[in-house]
Amino acid sequence: MKYKNLFFLSLGMFALGFDAYIIAGLIPEVSADFHTSYAITGQAVTVFTLCYAISAPLLTVFLSKKNAKFSLILALIIFSLANFLSALTTDLTFFFICRALAGVGAGLFAPIALSSATQLCDTSMRGRALGFTLGGMSCGTVIGVPAGLYLSHLFNWELALILVSLIGLFALIGITLKMPVIPTLKQSTIKERFNIFTNIKVTNVVIVTFLTALASLGLYTYVAPLIHSFDNNASLIPFLWFWGVGGLVGSFAIGYIIDWSKKPKHVLVWVLITLALSYLLLLFSLEHSVTYLAMISMFLWGAMGWASMAPQQHILVELSPNNTNTTLGLNSSLNYLGGAVGAMSGGLLLTTQNYVYLPLAACGITIISLLLHAALTFKSNSVN
Secondary structure: OOOOHHHHHHHHHHHHHHHHHHHHHHHHHHHHHOOOOHHHHHHHHHHHHHHHHHHHHHHHHHHHOOHHHHHHHHHHHHHHHHHHHHHHOOOOOHHHHHHHHHHHHHHHHHHHHHHHHOOOOHHHHOOOOOHHHHHHHHHHHHHHHHHHHHHHHHOHHHHHHHHHHHHHHHHHHHHHHHHOOOOOOOOOOOHEEEEHOOOOOHHHHHHHHHHHHHHHHHHHHOOOHHHHOOOOOOOHHHHHHHHHHHHHHHHHHHHHHHHHHHHHHHEEEEHHHHHHHHHHHHHHHHHHOOHHHHHHHHHHHHHHHHOHHHHHHHHHHHOOOOOOOHHHHHHHHHHHHHHHHHHHHHHHHHHHOOOOOOHHHHHHHHHHHHHHHHHHHHHHHHHO
């Protein structure tokens, strides 16, 4: 397989992964510059993930008659310009508008990039093509976020967003000059997408996805103030690096585990149990200043959070084999919608000024998600 055909798609995904997770680490600096609270600044994550969740299913329908190259170029123009303006603005409202537009660009780019990757290679190599393209987003989290935080500490937080914008620009130029024109795959109508909710089993599965993301991404948004509430001098870079490495390991390893066990529902049970325990371990390690335990908890949290999507995707494919693209798209949207609601809810918890509520709430929501999934699994097994 010629990975050079996929390089600029993967580079664009790198920029998306970088941008989606960098703001959480920049909240203290952004709050200081805009003279506002962590809770309000955290809503920048809310608007980004909310617009990502909404734009992914809606805009791909409206642009279904355009070729994939056109849509990818449009998405990266919106994404790169929005990040550049985010770095330049001195107005908090306009900053939120820019973050929303960046979310729109990201939500449009990701599904079309993944679809395009499968069309730029032989059928037998689609798995590797998807892995290479998705790997860009993982690397954006593992490499981009710590690098961006380091630059922000050396200079300022705006430089991190300018770097995101430049990476997006390079991807835009590469796709414009090198990528062939390929048709966009047939998209389901908006009505067909909403009809998915009539399948109760599918609805229950995506609710589990929503709750898991609400807990994981909601807590991640405020991980900086959480850590600094226990140690104001702590560097965020190692914490987020361990979280990112965990995410990279989890996202790659979970596929092998599912293939080995042949039981994605059972795998998800253990993923959710470990995820809930990682939140409690993080709180314990921060309260007692046990650094190595904190890093282990961040690794486990990242690994299980990223791994939780794959079992859900397998379950949905089994439940709706004739409507896979629509169902998986819905699951992805609910994942980011959960992140948006989590960021908003975490901001409300921050108003109490008691940061221990954040990991405790994340643990509690994950347990609810676990109980719902276990109940559905038990009911399904009883019927069978």
